[in-house]
Amino acid sequence: MQALVVRTYGTPASFAIEDLPIPEPGPGQLQIKVAAASLNPADLLMTAGTVREMVPLDFPFVPGTDVAGTVTKLGPGTDGFEVGEEVFGFGAPPSFASGVGIPAVTSGALAEYATFQAGPYLAKRPPKLSATTAAALPSTGMTGLAVLGRGQFRPGETVLVIGAPVGIGSVVVPLLARQCTVLATATAPDGNYVRSLGAADVIDYRESDPIEEVRRRHPEGVDAVVNLALTGEAVLAATTALRPGGRLLSTTPGTPTHPAVTTVMGTTDLHPGTMDALTAHVLDGTLPEPEIRTYLLSDAVRAYEDLAEGHTRGKLVVIVDAEPGPCG
Ligand SMILES: NC(=O)c1ccc[n+]([C@@H]2O[C@H](COP(=O)([O-])OP(=O)(O)OC[C@H]3O[C@@H](n4cnc5c(N)ncnc54)[C@H](OP(=O)(O)O)[C@@H]3O)[C@@H](O)[C@H]2O)c1
Incomplete structure (x- = not known):
């Protein structure tokens, strides 16, 4: 072969x-x-x-x-x-x-x-889920659902998603946006894609420091940050965008230990039914195909x-x- x-x-x-x-x-x-x-x-x-x-x-x-x-x-x-x-x-x-x-x-x-x-x-x-879309789902879908499960997001919360335009963001942003206000980082060419996923506001991380920009737009701090891009000290810097008591969930390797930071790994958070849940989300339209x-x-x-x-x-x-x- x-x-x-x-x-x-x-x-x-x-x-x-x-x-x-x-x-x-x-x-x-x-x-x-x-x-x-x-x-x-x-x-x-x-x-x-x-x-x-x-x-x-x-x-x-x-x-x-x-x-x-x-x-x-x-x-x-x-x-x-x-x-x-x-x-x-x-x-x-x-x-x-x-x-x-x-x-x-x-x-x-x-x-x-x-x-x-x-x-x-x-x-x-199922036949209605194409092989191409199905192949795109497993790792990012498991990780995205694990982020949503660990995040315990409540309706009306404001959540910053850092690194939104790619795999995990394509799962997290639409599902989060059903109940929360999502701010997302993306470069200008990816802005419309991230908005189409449900982001209410987009910050171009190349034009300005997104954490400073979030603090400027939300001086009270955001309820949660989902980090899909930053590593090391930059993750700790992102906690300064949180309101007191807020939480940061991170999927990147090299996420440092911090009381407000939870590292999420989709492979170990998986429970029986995760793949079927992803299929259901795609088929009922709650998860747009990436x-x-x-x-x-x-x-x-x-x-x-x-x-x-x-x-x-x-x-x-x-x-x-x-x-x-x-x-x-
Ligand atoms: N894929 C998975 O299933 C999986 C599972 C578990 C963990 N992870 C880890 O989770 C992270 C996210 O994975 P992914 O597949 O969703 O995405 P990815 O392919 O790692 O892409 C990262 C995204 O972050 C953006 N980005 C890069 N530097 C940035 C910065 N300084 N500020 C804001 N955004 C920035 C990139 O934008 P540009 O391309 O425009 O630079 C890109 O859109 C990775 O570290 C990965 O190793 C992934």
């Missing part, structure tokens, strides 16, 4: 499309014919070696944690799934999964076939180069099977 292959830690320029054997499902695993796979910043942290102490990779390594596709084989102990079913979900490299203690291992979604652990990290894909830029598998190196370069919007999705089912 064709796969995107990483043979050593490095930048996407060192990735290549190669032939690999089709992975066989082990106990508790499904083999999936991949229709679409989405890209996440964590893929690049792993392949660059930035997190190699915590997440050492076995080479050759196939990236990709988020998948939509068709079940083609069942390993032993995969009750509840059938060959031919359309599924979508999340899996991680073995060292990541064992490191955070989750039963969700994959051989890598950026390939024609992949194995994924059966269980709550995989869900059935803006998606698609690539073919033959162009997956360029997709990762674009992700590494930054300034993307919504999600980047690699279409692996050009005919991913009746509604794909």
Whole structure:
């Protein structure tokens, strides 16, 4: 099969499309014919070696944690799934999964076939949810729902979302905006996208310091900050935009410890039904489909180069099977 292959830690320029054997499902695993796979910043942290102490990779390594596709084989102990079913979900490299203690291992979604652990990290894909949209949802959706669950947001609160135009923001902003006033940071080209997600006000973080700008517009402080972009000391600086007793939720690696700061990790906050909840939100329109830029598998190196370069919007999705089912 064709796969995107990483043979050593490095930048996407060192990735290549190669032939690999089709992975066989082990106990508790499904083999999936991949229709679409989405890209996440964590893929690049792993392949660059930035997190190699915590997440050492076995080479050759196939990236990709988020998948939509068709079940083609069942390993032993995969009750509840059938060959031919359309599924979508999340899996991680073995060292990541064992490191955070989750039963969700994959051989890598950026390939024609992949194995994924059966269980709550995989869900059935209804025909009305396209394979492309389904592949865009798992990591950012789990993390977005975890932010909303941990945030305990109340109707009428004002919430600043830092780093809104990309994956997690595309989930958090629309769901938050149903009951809260959302201020979002975005550059000018992304302003309309973030407003279309439901943000009431947009601050261009390149034109002014967004924290100072929030303090100017809301001298009493905001009720909460959702940080999807800042790391280190900058996260602590963002707590100064909070009203007394306000809280900051952060998804970035390198979030420092602080009494007002909660680090959120979607993979460990997941509960059975999270994937079905995401499906329901998309199908009933409460979660608009994110803006998606698609690539073919033959162009997956360029997709990762674009992700590494930054300034993307919504999600980047690699279409692996050009005919991913009746509604794909
Ligand atoms: N994707 C996931 O499933 C997932 C899961 C768990 C944790 N995380 C972590 O959560 C964070 C967000 O991930 P993501 O996939 O939603 O987004 P992302 O691809 O990391 O994009 C970050 C966004 O923040 C913006 N940004 C960069 N510097 C900024 C600054 N100084 N102030 C305000 N905005 C800034 C970027 O805008 P420009 O592009 O215009 O610079 C971009 O829109 C990442 O650290 C990621 O590692 C992600």
